[in-house]
Amino acid sequence: MSALHANTAIVELPFNRWDIPEQNPQIQHSLELGDVLYLPQLAFPLTKKEHELLTPALVSPKRKNISYQPEKQNINGVADASRTEEVQQLVDRYYRCAVSLLGSLLPGYRQALHSPTTSLRLHPIAAWRANTSWRKDDTRLHVDAFPSRPTYGERIVRVFSNINPHGEARVWRVGEDFASLSARFLPELKAYSPFSSWLQAAVGITKRKRSHYDHLMLELHDKMKGSTAYQQRGLQQSIEFPPGSTWICFSDQTPHAAMSGQFMLEQTFLLPLDAMQDPQLSPLRVLENATQQILI
Numbered sequence: 551m552s553a554l555h556a557n558t559a560i561v562e563l564p565f566n567r568w569d570i571p572e573q574n575p576q577i578q579h580s581l582e583l584g585d586v587l588y589l590p591q592l593a594f595p596l597t598k599k600e601h602e603l604l605t606p607a608l609v610s611p612k613r614k615n616i617s618y619q620p621e622k623q624n625i626n627g628v629a630d631a632s633r634t635e636e637v638q639q640l641v642d643r644y645y646r647c648a649v650s651l652l653g654s655l656l657p658g659y660r661q662a663l664h665s666p667t668t669s670l671r672l673h674p675i676a677a678w679r680a681n682t683s684w685r686k687d688d689t690r691l692h693v694d695a696f697p698s699r700p701t702y703g704e705r706i707v708r709v710f711s712n713i714n715p716h717g718e719a720r721v722w723r724v725g726e727d728f729a730s731l732s733a734r735f736l737p738e739l740k741a742y743s744p745f746s747s748w749l750q751a752a753v754g755i756t757k758r759k760r761s762h763y764d765h766l767m768l769e770l771h772d773k774m775k776g777s778t779a780y781q782q783r784g785l786q787q788s789i790e791f792p793p794g795s796t797w798i799c800f801s802d803q804t805p806h807a808a809m810s811g812q813f814m815l816e817q818t819f820l821l822p823l824d825a826m827q828d829p830q831l832s833p834l835r836v837l838e839n840a841t842q843q844i845l846i
């Protein structure tokens with residue numbers, strides 16, 4: 551495996567609780583550079599009763615995860631209705647912990663983070679990998695792009711906690727910085743068609759019209775996953791996140807691949823560009839600079 555590009559890093563932070571004092575802006579800057587913030591001592595503890603929820607049978611068949619929209623208190627994907635309330639309490643507690651952590655760790659984003667979704671992932675990565683197409687195979691290095699929910703350049707912030715009760719780490723690969731990544735793939739990305747994007751919105755494939763930016767991000771996602779050479783020889787490093795650890799990244803910027811593991815909580819937020827210290831580091835601005843076009 552190649553050495554990691556100097557611009558990307560795993561930054562370890564020593565916190566062991568979700569309510570911490572407000573931190574200085576350096577941490578936010580590090581995240582904006584594309585670093586993974588790694589908190590090896592920040593566990594999300596489960597009660598004895600909650601440990602009984604850690605079984606793939608609790609996820610509805612055909613769904614990958616249990617998902618929760620905290621603002622609507624809306625939970626989806628619980629196979630056993632008698633456990634729904636218990637699961638909701640668990641994911642809602644995780645959401646509130648994530649809000650508390652990010653509010654102090656990244657105070658510049660506190661007022662701006664929005665559209666939270668929480669996910670409880672109970673399947674082993676190997677299981678859903680066997681039943682999926684290459685495009686949905688998250689064991690391939692990729693940046694996140696939502697096929698049906700265009701973000702128009704807003705950032706995707708994600709918090710992950712390994713809650714595996716058997717000592718099993720979550721193993722990731724992490725790739726190069728976004729500017730190098732996009733320079734590598736831009737010549738291969740298909741041109742944007744405003745008409746196709748309009749049509750996809752009109753027939754309900756997308757929730758609103760896919761912007762030029764969203765088109766390029768999806769193309770990038772697909773071209774990365776589709777390139778065997780990039781998967782094998784692209785700049786990358788492997789990292790293990792043990793149970794009892796938490797990590798954070800901009801998943802639209804930092805190339806990542808989930809290689810193995812089971813049982814995880816994940817919290818997603820969207821972040822408007824103007825909340826960033828340096829919006830020039832965002833995928834939108836990097837792509838606009840590279841293409842010399844306005845993309846939204």
Ligand SMILES: [Fe+2]
Nearest residue numbers: 688693694801
């Ligand atoms: Fe991803």
